[in-house]
Amino acid sequence: MADIKDPENTILVELKDGTVTIELLPEIAPKHVERMKELARAGAYDGVIFHRVIEGFMAQTGDVEHGNSGKGQNTRRAGTGGSELPDLPAEFSNIPHDRGTLGAARSQNPDSANSQFFINFKDNHFLNRQYTVYGRVIAGMEHVDRIARGEPPANPDQMLSVKVAADVA
Numbered sequence: 001m002a003d004i005k006d007p008e009n010t011i012l013v014e015l016k017d018g019t020v021t022i023e024l025l026p027e028i029a030p031k032h033v034e035r036m037k038e039l040a041r042a043g044a045y046d047g048v049i050f051h052r053v054i055e056g057f058m059a060q061t062g063d064v065e066h067g068n069s070g071k072g073q074n075t076r077r078a079g080t081g082g083s084e085l086p087d088l089p090a091e092f093s094n095i096p097h098d099r100g101t102l103g104a105a106r107s108q109n110p111d112s113a114n115s116q117f118f119i120n121f122k123d124n125h126f127l128n129r130q131y132t133v134y135g136r137v138i139a140g141m142e143h144v145d146r147i148a149r150g151e152p153p154a155n156p157d158q159m160l161s162v163k164v165a166a167d168v169a
Helices: 030-041
Strands: 010-015 018-024 050-054 058-061 101-104 117-120 133-139 161-164
Touching (some): 010 030, 030 133, 030 161
Antiparallel strands (some): 010 161, 050 058, 058 117, 101 117, 101 133
């Protein structure tokens, strides 16, 4: 069990193997944290696949436009979209991209993050100050380690549900 200090800024991601608990960092990246909570509360992340999972690097998900395999959408295009909400400005910090940190996926434009994110499998310090860090896994990293690999994976794993801990009874 995770030691949840701030339920309003904690995300619970249900994967096939168990729950991943993510502590969000509102003092570091407030806009990214608010976006994740807004999309989680809307159910936008539920059923979204991990469309890019690179061994020894990271697992990427969060394409709420194309990556929902549970609602008949085209998963072959997963990774190309975001949400209906506007893109976010970069919130770079000195927080390093260590194993288990949550980073905002984006295009080459630093201010293009939207709904997609990745979880680092290992320390990826070459990403420091290039991609916004806005959370860290505090429990369940072993479940992240078991996500199917590929770009895209042949049989992609999905986030079964994504909830804000404060909303879970």
